Amino acid sequence: MRxxxxxxxxTAVALVAALGSAGASAQQYPTRPINLIVAFxxxxxxxxxxxVLAGIAEKMIGQPIVVVNKGGAGGQVGWTELARAKPDGxxxxxxxxPATNTTILDPDRQAIFNEGSFTxxxxxxxxxxxxxVAANSPYKTLKDLLDAAKAKPGTVRAATTGxxxxxxxxxxxxxxxxxxVSFRIVHLLGGAAQMKETLGGNIDVxxxxxGGIVPQVKAGQVRALAVMDTERSxxxxxxxxxxxxxxxxxxxxxxxxxxxxxxxxxAVVKKLQDVxxxxxxxxxxxxxxxxxxxxxKPMIGDEYVKYFNxxxxxxxxxxxxxxxxxx
Amino acid sequence: MFDTLNxxxxxxxxxATPTNLLFALIGCFLGTLIGVLPxxxxxxxxxxxxxxxxxxxxxxxxxxxxxxxxxAMYGGTITSVLINVPGxxxxxxxxxxxxxxxxxxxxxxxxxxxxxxxxxxxxxATVLLVVVATPLSKLALSFGPPxxxxxxxxxxxLVTSLAGESLLAGILMTVTGxxxxxxxxxxxxxxxxxxxxxxxxxxxxxxxxxVMGLFGIGEILATAEKPYREVIRTNLKGLIPSRDxxxxxxxxxxxxxxxxxxxxxxxxxxxxxxxxxxxxxEKRLSKHPEQFGTGVIEGVAGPExxxxxxxxxxxxxxxxxxxxxxxxxxxxxxxxxxxGLTPGPLLFQERPELVWAVIAxxxxxxxxxxxxxxxxxxxxxxxxxxxxxxxxxxxxxxxIIGAYSINQSIFDxxxxxxxxxxxxxxxxxxxxxxxLVLGLILGPQIEKSMRxxxxxxxxxxxxxxxxxxxxxxLALAVAILAFAALHFAPKEIRDPNAD
Amino acid sequence: xxxxxxxxxxxxLALFAGTIYLSLKLPLLDALGPGPGFFPLILALLGAALAVxxxxxLVRESQGAxxxxxxxxxxxxxPDGAALFRMGGIAVLLLAAFSALDPLGYRLTALxxxxxxxxxxxxxxxxAIAVVALALSFGVFxxxxYWLKVPLPIGGFGL
Numbered sequence: 001m002r003x004x005x006x007x008x009x010x011t012a013v014a015l016v017a018a019l020g021s022a023g024a025s026a027q028q029y030p031t032r033p034i035n036l037i038v039a040f041x042x043x044x045x046x047x048x049x050x051x052v053l054a055g056i057a058e059k060m061i062g063q064p065i066v067v068v069n070k071g072g073a074g075g076q077v078g079w080t081e082l083a084r085a086k087p088d089g090x091x092x093x094x095x096x097x098p099a100t101n102t103t104i105l106d107p108d109r110q111a112i113f114n115e116g117s118f119t120x121x122x123x124x125x126x127x128x129x130x131x132x133v134a135a136n137s138p139y140k141t142l143k144d145l146l147d148a149a150k151a152k153p154g155t156v157r158a159a160t161t162g163x164x165x166x167x168x169x170x171x172x173x174x175x176x177x178x179x180x181v182s183f184r185i186v187h188l189l190g191g192a193a194q195m196k197e198t199l200g201g202n203i204d205v206x207x208x209x210x211g212g213i214v215p216q217v218k219a220g221q222v223r224a225l226a227v228m229d230t231e232r233s234x235x236x237x238x239x240x241x242x243x244x245x246x247x248x249x250x251x252x253x254x255x256x257x258x259x260x261x262x263x264x265x266x267a268v269v270k271k272l273q274d275v276x277x278x279x280x281x282x283x284x285x286x287x288x289x290x291x292x293x294x295x296x297k298p299m300i301g302d303e304y305v306k307y308f309n310x311x312x313x314x315x316x317x318x319x320x321x322x323x324x325x326x327x
Numbered sequence: 328m329f330d331t332l333n334x335x336x337x338x339x340x341x342x343a344t345p346t347n348l349l350f351a352l353i354g355c356f357l358g359t360l361i362g363v364l365p366x367x368x369x370x371x372x373x374x375x376x377x378x379x380x381x382x383x384x385x386x387x388x389x390x391x392x393x394x395x396x397x398x399a400m401y402g403g404t405i406t407s408v409l410i411n412v413p414g415x416x417x418x419x420x421x422x423x424x425x426x427x428x429x430x431x432x433x434x435x436x437x438x439x440x441x442x443x444x445x446x447x448x449x450x451x452a453t454v455l456l457v458v459v460a461t462p463l464s465k466l467a468l469s470f471g472p473p474x475x476x477x478x479x480x481x482x483x484x485l486v487t488s489l490a491g492e493s494l495l496a497g498i499l500m501t502v503t504g505x506x507x508x509x510x511x512x513x514x515x516x517x518x519x520x521x522x523x524x525x526x527x528x529x530x531x532x533x534x535x536x537x538v539m540g541l542f543g544i545g546e547i548l549a550t551a552e553k554p555y556r557e558v559i560r561t562n563l564k565g566l567i568p569s570r571d572x573x574x575x576x577x578x579x580x581x582x583x584x585x586x587x588x589x590x591x592x593x594x595x596x597x598x599x600x601x602x603x604x605x606x607x608x609e610k611r612l613s614k615h616p617e618q619f620g621t622g623v624i625e626g627v628a629g630p631e632x633x634x635x636x637x638x639x640x641x642x643x644x645x646x647x648x649x650x651x652x653x654x655x656x657x658x659x660x661x662x663x664x665x666x667g668l669t670p671g672p673l674l675f676q677e678r679p680e681l682v683w684a685v686i687a688x689x690x691x692x693x694x695x696x697x698x699x700x701x702x703x704x705x706x707x708x709x710x711x712x713x714x715x716x717x718x719x720x721x722x723x724x725x726x727i728i729g730a731y732s733i734n735q736s737i738f739d740x741x742x743x744x745x746x747x748x749x750x751x752x753x754x755x756x757x758x759x760x761x762x763l764v765l766g767l768i769l770g771p772q773i774e775k776s777m778r779x780x781x782x783x784x785x786x787x788x789x790x791x792x793x794x795x796x797x798x799x800x801l802a803l804a805v806a807i808l809a810f811a812a813l814h815f816a817p818k819e820i821r822d823p824n825a826d
Numbered sequence: 827x828x829x830x831x832x833x834x835x836x837x838x839l840a841l842f843a844g845t846i847y848l849s850l851k852l853p854l855l856d857a858l859g860p861g862p863g864f865f866p867l868i869l870a871l872l873g874a875a876l877a878v879x880x881x882x883x884l885v886r887e888s889q890g891a892x893x894x895x896x897x898x899x900x901x902x903x904x905p906d907g908a909a910l911f912r913m914g915g916i917a918v919l920l921l922a923a924f925s926a927l928d929p930l931g932y933r934l935t936a937l938x939x940x941x942x943x944x945x946x947x948x949x950x951x952x953x954a955i956a957v958v959a960l961a962l963s964f965g966v967f968x969x970x971x972y973w974l975k976v977p978l979p980i981g982g983f984g985l
Contacts (some may be wrong), residue, residue: 033971041654044657044661045661047661048377048661048662048664051377064972066971068735069733069735070735070736071530072526072527072529072530073511073512073526073529073530074512074529076526076529077526077527077529077530077736080526108518108519109519109529110519110524110526111526112526154785155785157783184782184783184785185782186779186782186783187779187782188779189514189775192594192595192650192651192652192657193594193595195648195649195650196468196594196595196644196648196650197471197472199468199648199650200468200469200470200471201468201469201471202471202472202783203783214669215649215669215670215671216648216649216671218671219649219671221648221671291664291666291669292661292664293664495876495879495880495883496880498876499838499873499876499877499880502869502872502873502876503838503841503873505869506842506845506866506869506870506873509865509866509869513862518852518853518862520852520862520863520866521845521848521866544920547916548913548916548917551909551912551913551916551947552909552912552913553909714949715947716944716947716948716949717944717949717954717958719916719943719947720940720943720944720947720958720962721962723916723920723939723943724936724939724940724962724966727920727923727924728966728970728978731927731978731979732970732978735979737924737927737928740924740927741924744917744920744921744924747920748917751913752834755830756830756831756834758834774865777860778860781860
């Protein structure tokens with residue numbers, strides 16, 4: 001009986017201590033661990049970038065930053081969770097543009113969040129889109145590829161990493177910029193499947209992002225035909241941009257950035273931004289992401305908001321096209 | 328050849344330094360721990376431990392991560408045998424035979440043979456990795472979506488071997504499993520199927536909560552039904568496989584090694600399929616197939632060996648081509664990359680000393696695992712002697728944490744409970760669970776590979792017949808089906824005339 | 827056992843019928859062949875056929891047995907009272923625990939869950955209950971959250 005009472009008092013003390021830690025003001029933010037939602041299962045490139053950043057940023061901000069994997073439905077489950085969280089600064093998460101945008105825009109997905117549901121805080125990575133083929137492919141330049149796709153429309157097999165991914169939209173952009181060109185689009189699941197099928201000869205050309213192919217390019221196993229960015233990638237300095245090859249509208253990339261639910265306290269947002277910028281500039285962070293072939297492109301505050309809106313507009317056009325054509 | 332040997336020896340020298348050995352040991356230990364904790368599978372567990380390795384140098388970090396990977400494979404076995412909860416997806420089949428053995432007081436033998444089989448499978452697979460890595464990887468690349476589809480069809484047809492007494496019930500369960508696996512976003516168009524408007528279902532029912540419910544919670548409910556639970560006492564004899572069991576296991580182990588390694592070469596196969604195939608193979612080849620399900624040691628030896636051999640085999644496409652075969656290996660690849668080891672064809676040329684040290688550490692890791700786990704087998708078996716109520720409480724909490732921690736989702740918990748009740752009912756009625764699980768696993772793969780194949784061929788079905796490898800696999804499936812029909816038909820025809 | 831199988835077969839049949847209905851609402855054919863509704867429909871039809879075959883076989887068998895062996899001894903299918911209490915208790919407690927995880931948080935929920943569970947299963951040793959419940963709730967939470975960095979739910983009370 002005495003032991004039972006002792007157990008009860010211990011529990012009571014623990015309860016009081018735990019209760020005391022709830023509730024804080026922006027001045028002292030953060031006073032408890034911060035949850036960082038990654039909308040994909042552990043181990044993907046978003047997750048790895050997130051863990052590296054979290055590991056460095058938490059030392060600077062003084063509280064643990066816990067990466068919470070909430071995968072499912074290509075990210076929709078995690079973003080739903082983020083949109084529904086309390087905007088107190090203790091739940092933030094990664095947005096993947098344009099995947100987040102297409103999820104909002106695709107009526108079949110019935111997303112409960114929209115472009116106004118988030119507070120963009122800071123972008124971390126911008127991975128430009130790239131068009132690539134296996135090394136033994138007959139297509140030596142982008143022109144070869146486009147000629148073939150125009151000569152025999154619907155026969156050149158082009159792979160994406162998923163329906164309505166940035167790769168998918170990029171294919172549509174290329175088709176739009178080159179009337180008469182038509183690909184046979186094959187939706188695979190993820191970069192690994194793409195690599196395998198292209199090297200195995202089941203796919204003629206793949207649309208992916210730079211970060212996914214750097215090792216194989218260096219090994220001479222694959223050939224990148226064009227990078228779909230405004231400037232050349234420092235990981236692939238010899239590869240021309242689509243702009244250089246006469247297609248200035250073909251700009252596509254996948255970005256990963258941190259956002260919170262809408263309605264966050266600007267002071268809290270500012271504090272997070274300061275810490276994240278510092279963490280992203282940390283040499284350890286830079287080195288590890290570079291090793292992974294991921295280009296860091298910090299965009300803070302309004303710059304990120306603007307980028308979000310631009311990406312959304314662009315995605316809208318191509319998503320509607322994709323749905324209409326059932327591609 | 329000599330070059331390779333030289334490199335390997337240098338690799339051993341690098342990997343066997345006291346510090347690196349320590350890292351490997353810690354990795355094996357942590358990995359086993361992760362494998363034992365359900366839900367946090369090897370993928371998530373490895374990802375969580377990545378920051379731990381930031382402090383170490385590249386070689387040490389990678390050695391530790393690889394050790395974590397194997398350790399996790401074995402850890403999943405422990406919970407499967409002891410409490411019928413699969414620690415990770417690939418351990419499901421071990422629940423069927425391994426736990427049955429535990430209930431007969433032979434948990435030690437089950438765990439022991441699993442450890443030994445894993446060791447042999449791992450070592451042999453690593454040798455094969457050294458010897459045949461490059462040429463075989465090219466072969467594996469020719470496995471495209473049509474071949475994948477054919478392989479899955481073969482797997483599906485083999486379910487007739489898992490049917491047990493009633494073929495009808497077996498096929499019924501397979502069909503149910505296939506249907507359940509189709510819940511979610513259609514893989515090709517992205518249209519929601521059977522989701523009733525719930526985004527949590529867009530990816531389908533998560534596999535781990537389903538099997539944790541069917542097996543773990545189902546088992547708990549079934550056991551709670553009995554009034555008096557006798558504590559399972561494991562005497563010394565129960566710890567070591569008998570001579571007869573050794574003999575039967577050896578064949579299973581060698582077959583499992585080959586099966587696991589070769590399936591590991593094909594990217595995308597996943598760890599569950601080799602274990603299931605090994606189980607089916609053993610049942611087919613056994614002189615007493617009707618005993619399967621009651622605790623037959625080759626039903627543990629084969630799949631567990633295949634599991635570990637697969638893990639090593641899957642390293643081949645990773646190291647030679649930079650293609651990860653499964654989500655767990657993708658995490659490992661990410662971890663490698665962060666530590667400056669970029670898997671891919673250039674690896675052997677640019678940083679041979681690092682690669683060979685890693686390969687050497689695969690050998691060392693397997694040895695360490697054996698040394699770590701064999702003595703502990705007795706300890707693990709003793710856990711079953713705790714009064715049942717505490718095991719029950721611990722297991723349930725285990726399952727709750729495990730299912731929750733995958734996606735921090737309460738929904739997964741409801742799924743688990745639902746499957747638990749269904750698992751209990753199925754168990755009561757003696758419906759076979761294995762075909763259900765097989766259907767669950769193969770469903771998405773079959774549909775996706777078929778429809779992707781059709782995307783590639785622009786709707787032309789002949790793609791399945793014109794490709795030689797695919798056609799041969801499909802022919803194999805037809806042959807197996809015909810054989811099974813012949814095998815079963817006479818009994819059915821005989822039935823109405825039976826007394 | 828027979829009645830159980832009959833009931834199960836009937837349940838399966840209902841399940842498959844429902845699936846057929848839902849699949850017909852999805853596009854069956856696609857530009858490239860099978861559409862989203864195709865496979866579910868085929869599978870559900872197959873399943874329904876199998877369920878019917880199973881029912882037929884069961885009915886035939888029971889008729890055969892009745893003719894030649896007389897009435898089958900009815901196996902006790904439903905568990906007895908005490909067993910039902912235990913099983914029901916486990917199910918109800920699990921239900922309660924899941925519902926309580928978010929509002930109450932892991933630590934509190936686990937504490938209550940383990941305590942009540944052990945009581946339902948017949949444990950009467952108060953000290954053992956207290957120690958095990960505390961270890962499995964607060965102890966586990968601490969190891970998972972702070973050491974393994976795996977977040978477990980924190981509820982309204984901050985627990």
